[in-house]
Amino acid sequence: MIENKFDAIVVGAGPAGTSAALVMAQSGLNVALVERGDFPGSKNVMGGQIYSKSLNEIVPEFWKEAPLERVVAEKRFWFLSKDSKVSVAHKTPKFAQPPYNSCTVLRAKFDKWFVGKAIEKGAFYIPETLVEDVIRDNKGRIIGVKTGRAEGELYAPVVVAADGVNSLLSKAAGFHPELSPENVALAVKEIIAMPRNRIQDLFDLEGEQGCTIEIAGEITKGMVGVGFIYTNKTTLSVGVGCILSDWVNYKMSPYDLIEEMKNHPVVKPLLEGGQIREYLAHLIPEGGYNAMPLLVSDGFLVAGDAGMMVNGLHQEGSNLAMTSGKMAAETIIEAHKKGDFSARCLSLYKRKLDESYVIKDLKKYRNSYAYLEGNRQLLTTYPEIINNAATEFLTVDGVPKWEKQKKIFRSTLKKRNLWGLIKDAYSAWRAFG
Ligand SMILES: Cc1cc2nc3c(=O)[nH]c(=O)nc-3n(C[C@H](O)[C@H](O)[C@H](O)COP(=O)(O)OP(=O)(O)OC[C@H]3O[C@@H](n4cnc5c(N)ncnc54)[C@H](O)[C@@H]3O)c2cc1C
Incomplete structure (x- = not known):
């Protein structure tokens, strides 16, 4: 029989929920962390890069014990046409030294370890338990949750919904409308096993270092989205994600799209x-x-995905989840000191988020998806233009470089006229600048 009264209940043992539970438990609060999966990470999917800054603030020097796959020493970006790529890459010793910038992980291993840390600090972990609803007092205030277990009511003066993108709990609490297809991406991912030495050779990696490749252009067929290849120890995480409404409108199946991506002439040799x-x-x-x-x-x-806290353009989600979970915990610790769990007191959480990169970055890119949806030439025409230009300019064929430049300019104007180019540059700066 589970003791059913806690100082706080956290629903969902992903990066957001586990961070919240760990930070509260560490400060001495009696916190329940409820997860529907058989084990932490069993229901979770991620690219998956975790970012050191946010995790290091919760588990200092996590790299000494966390089950990391590789340290991301190099970040590569590919712009693909039908058969070519233009790539940009950044590699620096700073990324390869502690505290690192980011590391690849497999969620099934990482989440187990992370929840273990929360349990070590004193969090009460309740697995295989689906939270179905909130419990309210006669004034309508939330005072606990109903789970799918017999006699499964849990009580606390405050509940954190960290139950991910489709947050059942926020919906039950009346916070979350049904997700609209324009506001979610559907991502498919494969984990592909490959001998370690082959990964080192194919991706030109040293020791435990790894790389991430973000891929834009041809592979999404004009849909708003990106593909990715991340290196793990003896596997690759390979995937592609696009806005849900695009999958429907373009009548694309996720299986077909990832197959096409894997068979692209530039991607295929790596797999x-x-x-x-x-x-x-x-x-x-x-x-x-x-x-x-x-x-x-x-x-x-x-907190986290339940609150739409993902910066898709930068492939950041786990860090926003961890930071928001930590801030939710710090707010609850303050609320316990005051004995006040009113919205007014808990609004400290919103202020913390507003002052942090979480809301600042989300605000910065607030119009970027709508912009991309209305300017698909950025995903189709431009990768073609830059690949053609690179081929033309780098081909040594006796044609003087001035003539090549003129030829590139003329062929670019055939694909996008001058006014279109100026308009695109200006509106892109407005949407992303
Ligand atoms: C394909 C893909 C690639 C990604 N790549 C990256 C990346 O490389 N880097 C990055 O930072 N982010 C990435 N993200 C985003 C990142 O995974 C999320 O932003 C992050 O996992 C959010 O954490 P969270 O704790 O809010 O939610 P989740 O990780 O979704 O965790 C929610 C948890 O709640 C549990 N749960 C749900 N409902 C209930 C319920 N009713 N009762 C009990 N438990 C419940 C779930 O089982 C789950 O364990 C990627 C996402 C996808 C899909």
Whole structure:
């Protein structure tokens, strides 16, 4: 029989919920962390890069013990046409030294370790338990949750909904409208096994270092989205994600798109000989700032994906989840000191988020998806233009470089006229600048 009264209940043992539970437990609060999966990470999908800054603030020097795959020493960006790529890459010793910038992880291993840290600090972990609803007192304040277990009511003066993109709990609390297809991406991912030495050679890696490749252009067929290849120890995480409404409108199947991506002439050689170990699909809340639900009410806070906190353009989600989970915990610790769990007192959480990179970055890119949806030439015409230009300029064929430049200019204007180029540059600067 589970003791059913806590100082706080956290629903969902992903990066947001586990961070919140760990920080509260560390400060001595009696906190329940409820997870529907058989084990932490069993229901979770991620690229998956975790970012050191946010995790290091919760588990200092985490790299000494966390089950990391590789340290991301190099970040590569590819712009693909039908058969070519233009790439940009950045590699620096700064990324390869502690505290690192980011590391690749497999969620099934990482989440188990992370929840273990929360348990070590004193959090009460309740696995295989689906939270179905909130419990309210006669004044309508949230005072606990109903789970799918017999006699499964849990009580606390404050509940954190960290139950991911499709947050059942926020919906039950009346925070979250149904997700609209424009505000979520559907991502598919394969884990492809490959001998370590082959990964080192193919991706030109040293020791435990790894790289990430973000891929834009041809592979999404004009849909708003990106592909990725991340290196792990003896596997690759390979995937592609696009806005859900585009999958529907373009009548694309996720299986076909990832197959086409894997068979692209530039991608295929990197995957040759690999064996598919897992095929996963998951939603990503990419509606950004404009689509964020209410995050605070009496006795209730929303963190991570449940609160639409994903910066899709930078492939950041786990860090926003961890930071928001930590800030929710710090707010609850203050609320306990005051004995006040009203929305007014808990609004400290919103102020902390507003002052942090979480809301500042989400605000910065608030119009970027709408912009991309209305300017698909950026995903189709431009990768073609830059690939053609690179081929022309780098081909040594006796044609003087001035003539080549003129030829590139003329062929560019055939694809996008001058006014279109100026307009695109200006509006891109407005949307992303
Ligand atoms: C394909 C893909 C690639 C990604 N790549 C990256 C990346 O490289 N880097 C990055 O930073 N982010 C990435 N993201 C985003 C990142 O995964 C999320 O932003 C992050 O996991 C959000 O954490 P969270 O704790 O809010 O939610 P989640 O990780 O979704 O965790 C929510 C948890 O709540 C549990 N749960 C849900 N409902 C209930 C319920 N009713 N009762 C009990 N438990 C419940 C779930 O089982 C789950 O464990 C990627 C996402 C996808 C889909």
